[in-house]
Amino acid sequence: MKVILKKWLIFVVFLGIAQGLMAQFIYFPYYGKNKVQYSKFHWQHYQTEHFDIYYYHNDLERLKIIAALAESAYQRISHKIKHELSATVPLIFYSTFTDLEQTNLFRISEGVLGVAEPVLYRIAIHGDLAPDEMENLIEHELTHIFEYDLLWGSPGGALYAVSAPPLWVMEGFSEYNTQNWTFWSSLIVRDAVLNDRIPELTKSGQMISRYPLPRDPAYDFGHAIYDFIEDQFGPSGIREFWQTMKNSPLIGRRDPIKRAFGQTYKEFNHAFKKYLREKNRPFLLRENPEDYSLPLGPEFPLNAYYFSFSHALSPSGDIVAAITYNVKDYDIDIVMISTKNGEIIQNITKGFTWKYENIKFEIDPSKGRDLDWSADGDRLAFFGRSGQKHALYILNPLTGKIIQKVKIPYDQPSSPRFHPQRNLLYFTAFTNGRHDLFQLNLATEEIINLTDDDLFEKAPAISPDGQKIVYTVRLEAYDKIFLSPLDNLQDKTQLTFGAGNTISPEFSPDGQEIFFSGDMREAFNIYSL
Known part of the structure; x- marks a missing residue:
């Protein structure tokens, strides 16, 4: 995931770097001087055969993993295209995405996983990823460095290119x-x-x-x-x-x-x-969704809302809350959609606000849905950006008024889920390079890490009786469904096995079944346990 390159003219007529440098940002010595710096990083240096790795954390095992992934990626790419790079690659590793956003070397926005630039051959990545996703990211960004070297010969060669x-x-x-x-x-x-x-x-x-x-x-x-x-x-x-x-x-x-x-x-x-x-x-020859269902919306371009990133059905079943892109206002909003006819009932986050910078959402549905209704239908929860990190926001779904805001001290919180009877909320987030499940007491705002392990837990859902929690765990390259008692997540029972992803588990209203989506037949279908 990269950012869009803007053309940088050295001489207005003669030299330039075209926009086609695929979303990588050209080095410029004064960029980022006024960017807000929340933390001071004490950089250290670790050298391998082909990389100068810059890091600031004290987790040496994690550093060795990054180094091994980088060198392995180098060998694969070099062998495949029969080319050796002309220079050592500076690899700048930020422990979290919110740390990466503070860099004054590149322009980073929401959704960017990494950056590779063609002038100094620098790569910047962050650690808020599953191990297999980190491997893919390093290989992706390193391929860009090989591309630059093939096209322009050495660091700085792109400065003299007039096309790409x-x-x-x-x-x-x-x-x-x-x-x-x-x-x-x-x-x-x-x-x-x-x-x-x-x-x-x-x-x-x-x-x-x-x-x-x-x-x-x-x-x-x-x-x-x-x-x-x-x-x-x-x-x-x-x-x-x-x-x-x-x-x-x-x-x-x-x-x-x-x-x-x-x-x-x-x-x-x-x-x-x-x-x-x-x-x-x-x-x-397979079924289409239209064979057994009707699309609800949003119906772009009949209205201004394009793409539903995440949605949640109200307890009454007559309204769907959806996070969508407002083309008219160039903003992410939450809209209420009627399940009867698909009409947009209301945009409950319309207009400018100082209360959050933006609504957080995930493109990847396997990470869980990004908003949730309380059991009584009186509250709607989502995460939004608030300064350096994110906060949980709970609003009134009728008026859009924010009822409660809780700052989350962890990185990339997602998948909020209300407890059906108690004043608790569950979510996932990164802490110290690990992705865990957390419990938030909405009365005291106390947060407890329920898993605190090396597994990559995602997409929790609470049983209607409030006794069990179902979620997915990233095992190697696949998501698998696990079930635990809500009062003891160390007691894990794996429910799905074999090749393929099983994602987005949900309990049936009576709690007797678990519905989920799986791609065991290459395309995703709905299954139940």
């Missing part, structure tokens, strides 16, 4: 080199294929989509293009493609497909679409 490859060339290759398709990326591509909404390449080699997508198509469909190239031409085809990029003229790195494979953009688009349709052919 299309965004999909850079981001797609970085995603391809992770050797991993996340279920979220697979879902985006599959949905576009089945609905005939596949993005296309233009004559200049840029990727465009005529339909809205959850994120820039350069990442997921760029990844798919590299899979297609490998399928058609083998791994050597990708090396030849990058060799063509490397040897293209200083001015006008355009139409990379024509240069590499001798195909027009129309011929390539046709072959690429045919490849994706054939790859996803098994899904064409």
Whole structure:
């Protein structure tokens, strides 16, 4: 996940760095001087064969893991593309995302996982990730450094470039080199294929989509293009493609497909679409959600609300609270949607407020839903940014008035869940590099870490009688469902096994069943236990 690069002109007419440097920020010595600094970091240095790692925490085991992941990623990428970097890579490791946001080296916004820049070859990452996600992030960002070195030869070479490859060339290759398709990326591509909404390449080699997508198509469909190239031409085809990029003229790195494979953009688009349709052919005969349900909304562009990031059904069942993007106000809002006809009843967070900077939400549904109703329907909980970290906000769902605010001293809190009878709330968060489950007493604001272990717990749900808690644990590369007594989370019972993810568990109203979503058949379906 990266940020959008803005063109930086050294000489107004002669030299520039194009926006196509895929969301990485160019070094500028005065950027970030006025950024708020909440903490003072005492940096230390650890050197490996190919990296200078900068860190400030005292967890040496964690440092060794980061170093091993970085060196392993270097060896894989170097072997794959037959290239050695011309310089050592500075890798700046921030323990948490909120620490990364304080950097004065790069411009960091919500949702950014890491940054790689082409002038000094620096990489910055944070530690609020599961181990397999950290591995993918390092490989993604390091691939960018290899791309810079292939294109411009050495640190600083990008300063003299007047053009850059299309965004999909850079981001797609970085995603391809992770050797991993996340279920979220697979879902985006599959949905576009089945609905005939596949993005296309233009004559200049840029990727465009005529339909809205959850994120820039350069990442997921760029990844798919590299899979297609490998399928058609083998791994050597990708090396030849990058060799063509490397040897293209200083001015006008355009139409990379024509240069590499001798195909027009129309011929390539046709072959690429045919490849994706054939790859996803098994899904064409399966059920669609429309076969047994009706979409509720929000119905963009019929209204200003685009995409439902997270939602929660009210206890009465007649209203859905949804976190959505307000296109009109360029803001994240919470709206109430009628379950009867899908109409927007009310935007309860409309307008500017000083009470929080933004509403926190997760793109990844496996991390749990981002808001929750109390059992009586009188309160709605969500997390919002408040200064350095986040706070829990509880508001009146009818008026939108904030009833209570509780500052959370941990990083990346998510998935708030009310206890059905007691004045308690449960959530997940990072602490000291670990992702745990917490209990918050809403009366005293005391917070207790219920798990305090090395497991990566996510997405809790409380049984209707308040006696049990179901949640997921990240085991290697899959999410699995566990059940525990609410008064003893050290007593864990694993409920799902085997390949595939099982996410977003919820108790039935009578507490006799657990419903969840699983991708054991590659696409997500609803299951029950």
